[in-house]
Amino acid sequence: MLSALSFQQNIKQKIVFEKITRRSFRFNLLIAIGLLVVLGILFFSMLGIITRHNETLKVPDVRRKNVKEAIMLLEKAGFEADVRDSIYLDSIPPLSVWEQQPETGAEVKVGRTIYLTVNKVVPPMVAMPDLEGLTFRSAEMTLHSRRLNVGDTIYKPDFATNTVLQQLLNGKLIKAGKMIPEGSNITLVLSSGTGSIENPVPDLSGLTYLEAREILSASNLNLGTVLIDASVTDTANAFVTKQVPPRHNSIGDLNRVRAGETIDIWLAATRPVKDTATADSSK
Structure with a gap:
């Protein structure tokens, strides 16, 4: 009795399975496509809300x-x-x-x-560029490219008009390549060209190197070539034995120079003996 009932249930399950499996592939495909269309409509309708479109x-x-x-x-x-x-x-x-x-x-x-x-909180360090000999405009552009600033500008007589003669940081000379904080203000000493008024060449003979340099600076003249005798062991205290241009020309008249021009000197370990007659005529 039980086995007959089980047999009938098995027959019913097979009939149901056969009905399901007999559904066409096209019908199942249409159902899948319909589901995709519904999901697509829902997605695109929600897209504006998700992305806040037009907001x-x-x-x-x-x-x-x-x-x-x-x-x-x-x-x-x-x-x-x-x-x-x-x-x-x-x-x-x-x-x-x-x-x-x-x-x-x-x-x-x-x-x-x-x-x-x-x-930034702490400024980065950058290498100081070499500005000497550049025009002011070129020096300014070079500083800005390193994120450095042009500070004060000081003019000094020199034949190379509007070129950088020295570069200073906090009032002191700074060499190219030295690491300094970004944003530092660099003071530029610029050439104002030579003066229009001619003055007598100062007499440097017999002065020490340091004294001669001070005299030239006070006269707005530049120190040119320095030739040092082999006997010199202390350059600062060596004596000027010759200068070009000299104080007097070949006929005894005073030579004249403009502010910003250079004077070359020769140094030796012993002070030169000055000609008294020449010294008197130079006064």
Whole structure:
């Protein structure tokens, strides 16, 4: 009795299975396509909500604000914020926002990332360039390329007009290649050209090297070539034995020079003996 009942149930299950399996492949394919179409319609109808399509906001101005405050303001306004780069400027406080992208007032979508450039706390070190001999414009461009600034400009008579004669940092000469903080102010000593008024050549004979250099500086003249005798062991205290141009010309008249011109000197270990007659005539 039980086995007959089980047999009948098996027959019914087989009939149901055969009905299902007899459904055409085309019918099943149509059902699958219908499901995909419904899912696609749902996805694209929700896409505008997900991406906030057509929702835009104006980017607020966060420049010169502290980076923490800037990020808080941007997030409160509906944006994301990311620090993209850093720079060093002595004109704004450390950790202040120097630049933002997109810029202030731009119309962008809600949730857009605003990239920030922030001022560094500690200035990086850069190598001091060699500016001597460059024109002022070239020196200025070279400094800016290293993120250094032009400080004071001092003019000194010299034949090479408007060229850099010396480079100073904090009032002291600074050599090319020395590492200095980015943003430093470099003082440039520039040539103003030679003067228009001619003055008598100073008499340097018998003076020490240091004394001669002071006399030339006071007369707005430059020290040219220095030729040192082999007997000299202390250059600073060596004596000037010859100069070009000399105090007098070949007929005994005073030679004259303009401010900014150079004088070459010869140094020796012993003081030269001056001709009394020549010394009297030079007064």
